[in-house]
Amino acid sequence: xxxxxxxxxxxxxxxxxxxxxxxxxxxxxxxxxxxxxxxxxxxxxxxxxxxxxxxxxxxxxxxxxxxxxxxxxxxxxxxxxxxxxxxxxxxxxxxxxxxxxxxxxxxxxxxxxxxxxxxxxxxxxxxxxxxxxxxxxxxxxxxxxxxxxxxxxxxxxxxxxxxxxxxxxxxxxxxxxxxxxxxxxxxxxxxxxxx
Numbered sequence: 231x232x233x234x235x236x237x238x239x240x241x242x243x244x245x246x247x248x249x250x251x252x253x254x255x256x257x258x259x260x261x262x263x264x265x266x267x268x269x270x271x272x273x274x275x276x277x278x279x280x281x282x283x284x285x286x287x288x289x290x291x292x293x294x295x296x297x298x299x300x301x302x303x304x305x306x307x308x309x310x311x312x313x314x315x316x317x318x319x320x321x322x323x324x325x326x327x328x329x330x331x332x333x334x335x336x337x338x339x340x341x342x343x344x345x346x347x348x349x350x351x352x353x354x355x356x357x358x359x360x361x362x363x364x365x366x367x368x369x370x371x372x373x374x375x376x377x378x379x380x381x382x383x384x385x386x387x388x389x390x391x392x393x394x395x396x397x398x399x400x401x402x403x404x405x406x407x408x409x410x411x412x413x414x415x416x417x418x419x420x421x422x423x424x425x
Contacts, residue, residue: 258291258399259309262322263407268329268414273421275324275333276344280317282352287312291395294358306395316352316406323410324348328417346417347372350409355402360393363401367409371416380416384409 286292290302308315317335324333334340354366364387372379386408390401 253305255305255307256395257307257309258395260315260319260399260403260406262319262326263403263410265323265326265407265411267326271329273328273330273332273346273417274340274342274344275321275328275330275346275348275417276340277317277321277324277333277335278347278349279335280313280320280350280352282313282316282355286355291357291398293398294356303395312355316350319403319406320348320350320410320413323407324414324417327410327414343374345374346420347374348413348417350413357398357402358390359395359398360391362390363388363398363405365402365405365409369409369413369416371413371420373420378420380420382412382416384412 285300288302289307290304291306291308292300293303293306295301314335321333321335325331332340332344334344348369348371350367350369352365352367354364356364358364364385366383366385368381368383370379370381386405388401388404388408390397
C-alpha cells in the first residue's frame with residue numbers, strides 16, 4: 231500500500247514538474263527596411279492609428295494551417311500590439327523615404343499641425359509558415375491645408391520559404407516597406423501638385 235501511494239505521489243510530482251517546465255515564449259517585432267535616403271525635406275506627417283482585423287489583433291502570432299484554419303501560436307508572440315507596431319514601422323520607413331525626421335505616429339508629438347495625415351486600414355495580415363506573409367491595406371494620404379487626398383490599396387505577398395517565425399516577421403516587414411513606399415509616392419504626388 232505504501233509503495234503504491236509513494237508511486238502515485240512521484241507520478242503527480244513528475245506531471246507537475248513537466249507542466250512547470252513548458253517551453254518559453256519567443257517574441258518577434260516588425261522592423262523598418264533600409265532604403266536609399268531621400269533628399270532632405272521639412273515635411274511633417276502624422277500616421278494615424280492603424281486598424282487591423284480582429285482575428286490578428288492579439289499577442290500571439292496567428293498562423294494559417296490550412297485554407298480555412300488558423301492556429302494561435304502561444305509560444306511565438308508579437309512584442310507589442312500589432313496595430314501600434316505597424317504604425318511605428320510605417321512611420322520609420324517614411325522618415326527615410328521622405329527625407330524628413332518629422333514623421334510621428336501621433337500628431338500630438340509634432341510641434342505644429344502636420345502637413346499630411348496618413349490613415350491605414352489593414353484588410354489582411356496573413357502568416358503561413360514556410361510560405362509567405364500577405365498584407366492587404368487600404369490607405370489615405372490627406373493634405374492638411376486643403377483636405378486634398380489620395381487613396382490607394384497595397385496588396386503584397388512576400389515569400390518566407392524558411393519555416394520559421396523569424397522569416398515570417400521579416401517578410402511582414404518587407405511587405406510594410408512596400409506599403410510605406412506606396413504611401414510616400416502618393417504623398418510626393420500630392421506635394422508636387424500643391425505647389
